[in-house]
Amino acid sequence: MAVYGRNYRRYAGELTPPWSRFLILPRYAYETVFQSKLFLIFFAVCFLVPFAGLLMIYLHHNLSALSFLNIPPEELKKFLPIGKSFFFRGTWLQGGLAFILVFLVGPALVAPDLRNNGLALYLSRPFSRTEYVLGKMSVLLILLSAITWVPGMLLFLFQSILEPSWLGKNLDLGLAILVGNGAWILFLSLMALAVSALVKWKPVARIALGVLFFVSIGFANALNEILSTWWGYLFSAWYVIGSIWASLFGIPVSADELPPPGAAWAALIGGSLLCLWLLSRRIRAYEVVR
């Protein structure tokens, strides 16, 4: 007969709040990400455009610094316009870099866990599938925020400080920076995680992301040419987000160049929901045998 003393005591102390636990995941992911020198260089390059923007705003308000050019100040201001086009172009450039960042980092997030049956490690804790996805997504969201809406908003605030009257007329630009970049980085993160979960193999996931982005641009154009329509654009995330940005920043575009904003929003939301559905199917501790 076995006699069990039960002298073992479980931990009965304080625990961290459940909402904060998903943030443990990005901490270790960043260590790996920033070990790559190539990524470090790329990440530094991502700040060149915001830095140039900062310089432009400064010069716009300090034209005397350019007096050595012997150009009248009013003429100079035309070369340094700070308005919706300035912020739209910045968003467009940083949006492209955001995709490259996702291309570099995204495939390594979920694929290795699925490939090594590692999900059980995470999910055999007081940690849900949603928290796992949130944790992995936050790796991308934090990095992408650092190169998109955060510098965008800093430039916006800098301009507002230097010209307080400008802020009142351009409040909608601040909203456009937040919403436009937010929608893009959320979609990119979901797409990267879904592809990473679906393909399970890092290099193939990277190729799949590239195909989804670049080939879809060509496919959209071809479809529009062949069928003489505009809805082919809806198959390309780049055209879709371009339309959303243009409408948010108030940039006029012709119907031939980009899809209508309403259709673009619908496509972006639909694409995001599709990614969420794929993630809910793939992020499981064990695969279901059929």
Place this chain on the structure above:
Amino acid sequence: MSAVATAATPATPAIPERTPLTSSPVPVPADRRVVIENVSKFYGEVLGINNVNLSIPPGITGLVGPNGSGKTTLMNLLVGLIRPTRGSLRVLGIPTDNPEALFRLVGYSTQYDAFPPGLNGYQFIYSFLRIHGFAHAEADTMTWEAIARVNLTEAAGRKVAGYSKGMRQRIKLAQAISHRPSVLILDEPLNGLDPMARAEVIALFRELSEAGLHVIVSSHILHEVDLISDQVVLINGGYIVAEGEIGGVRDEMEEEHPVQVLIRCDRPSLLASKVFESDHVVEARIQDDGGLLVRTRSADRFYMLLNQVILETGLAVETVMPTDADVNAVYQYLIGEKS
């Protein structure tokens, strides 16, 4: 008490009478047991396990069965990683669909070598403790405790990717025990361990079970299951074919599979003639090396008879050894024959 499910094949599913696994006369209350009630799991049309009823007391429980028998399915159900198609599971009174409460109690180690890339041994344990909700200071202390228990302190700073198979098994065990659970569920934890490490890990299992933990271990290494387990669960084709203390399980099979006992003594032929008079002895065979192999349908009655013969004849007995009372023999009789 123990139970053997006869004719438990997928084609003709039998629902045997189940009895609790413990032999203790003092019943262990349900909130200190792992209770599985009428649990079935189907993956689409594929059977995982069917109609499983178990009530597991503290101590070491060995889960034994061939590949694809349903061991891992049962373990995944116990830790709530998959939901049962039918039935319910409670771990120390906590339903398995309550992960926040369940994983405070349960430590789980999968059979897979799944480690997040780039982490060293310390980070591996520490990061998962943080996910558990422990603050830095507690997580740090508990990490070093767990690493010390599996004797990996010196290797804690090295990348897990560079560990040997045995070290990886031990670091997995460390992550399972690091948050001080009450129930340990370990899928093939002895795979790849060298004899020294195996002995250490088995000693750790003993230590934990003696402290009142449930240690549920699946393994293919039968003699080790026999060595370490207080009770065993034999599973095949998704059905529980036997459960209980291995001796008890073996006793229940005596009618169909008589127990073999090897006796080495100075007059084996005399002993053979004496024991063969009893109706429960079905065979008495003198072996080439002089040992007498007896097959009996009642081990208890045979041992009584043997004592009596020794007293009457003054037989000098060197060895009395059951040769098929271990989990290996039980496994062969119950599962080997069917497979």
